Amino acid sequence: MARPIWSGSLSFGLLNIPIRLMAGERRTDIHFRMLDSRTKDPVRYERVNAETGEEVPWKEIVKAYEYSKGHYVVLDKADIERAAAENNETIALDAFVERDCIPAAYLDKPYVLAPGKKAEKGYVLLREVLRNSGRVGIGRVVIRTREYLAMVTVESDALMLILLRFPQEIVDPAEYNVPTGDASEFGVSAKELKMAQQLLETMSDEWEPSQYKDEFRERLQAVIKQRIAEKDGTTKIEETADDEAEPATNVVDFMALLQQSLKGKDAGKAPAPAKAARKSAKKTTRKSSKRA
Numbered sequence: 488m489a490r491p492i493w494s495g496s497l498s499f500g501l502l503n504i505p506i507r508l509m510a511g512e513r514r515t516d517i518h519f520r521m522l523d524s525r526t527k528d529p530v531r532y533e534r535v536n537a538e539t540g541e542e543v544p545w546k547e548i549v550k551a552y553e554y555s556k557g558h559y560v561v562l563d564k565a566d567i568e569r570a571a572a573e574n575n576e577t578i579a580l581d582a583f584v585e586r587d588c589i590p591a592a593y594l595d596k597p598y599v600l601a602p603g604k605k606a607e608k609g610y611v612l613l614r615e616v617l618r619n620s621g622r623v624g625i626g627r628v629v630i631r632t633r634e635y636l637a638m639v640t641v642e643s644d645a646l647m648l649i650l651l652r653f654p655q656e657i658v659d660p661a662e663y664n665v666p667t668g669d670a671s672e673f674g675v676s677a678k679e680l681k682m683a684q685q686l687l688e689t690m691s692d693e694w695e696p697s698q699y700k701d702e703f704r705e706r707l708q709a710v711i712k713q714r715i716a717e718k719d720g721t722t723k724i725e726e727t728a729d730d731e732a733e734p735a736t737n738v739v740d741f742m743a744l745l746q747q748s749l750k751g752k753d754a755g756k757a758p759a760p761a762k763a764a765r766k767s768a769k770k771t772t773r774k775s776s777k778r779a
Contacts, residue, residue: 492630494603495576497613497639497646499624500748502741504610505603506578508630511647512597517707567632575632578648580624580639589623589638593651600639600646610646612741617641625651 491507498504521530534543550567551559568575578600602610617623617640624639628648636651666673670680 491601492598493576495578496603497578497580497600499580499613499626500751501744502609502613502748503577504613505606506610506646507601507603508628508648509599509601511599515701515704517704517711564632570632575629578626578628578637578639580626582625583617583620583622584625586621586623586640589651592657594638595635595650595652598648598650600648609741613639614641614644614646617646 489509491509494505494507496503497506522528523530534545534548535541536543549561549563551561553559600610613624626637626639628635628637628650630650636653638649638651640647640649661667671677
């Protein structure tokens with residue numbers, strides 16, 4: 488079974504839903520190994536000290552930022568982790584926006600959100616609210632010490648987390664001198680526009696992703712199989728799977744948390760920060776456990 492990238496919670500208002508962040512894409516690239524054409528020996532990448540020419544082991548390699556020409560400041564793992572958000576195991580949603588208002592250029596990488604242990608009710612609650620509203624949740628998430636802008640949306644019966652690019656990562660198309668203005672200014676006639684529109688209509692279809700395949704990969708695989716047969720070569724890959732760990736959770740009074748969140752909004756208060764939300768949720772959970 489696939490392992491989660493991390494286990495944490497998804498929060499909005501005072502609600503915290505235990506979730507597992509799972510990979511949402513599968514790389515199917517064909518990987519090659521570099522060989523010396525003369526001897527067919529493997530070619531290795533070596534980390535070499537630029538001054539001494541000696542190989543440097545991974546444990547001795549640190550990250551450094553060049554703040555001016557030839558001047559570097561060294562950062563260790565703790566420095567990078569400190570720069571990440573405090574809530575590095577929480578997806579804190581702070582706004583819900585119309586899905587269509589997010590340009591395609593902002594969409595980056597998909598993940599699947601799976602409910603944690605005994606967290607199905609909260610998971611379904613958020614899923615149905617998003618589905619019925621036509622909106623998506625916007626928040627931040629920390630993955631491997633880096634903070635990302637993220638969108639939580641519904642895909643079939645699953646909650647999906649889509650990493651978004653920050654505005655400074657988007658290139659303005661105007662930098663490439665794309666043509667702007669009316670089509671007639673570029674010699675496009677009304678007749679040409681009408682004929683092009685008719686052609687588009689004849690080619691219009693429903694989106695069926697199953698119809699599209701990586702044909703280059705299939706052809707390359709056929710070539711590889713043929714070469715293996717010719718050279719009578721074989722290869723073997725062994726994979727191991729570790730047991731999946733799930734976070735322990737308790738029963739949460741969702742109605743009470745929703746009422747508290749709405750009271751805060753009615754009073755003109757800003758949404759509770761993720762840290763405060765987690766404390767409130769934990770306190771409610773402990774009270775529920777004592778009454779039980």
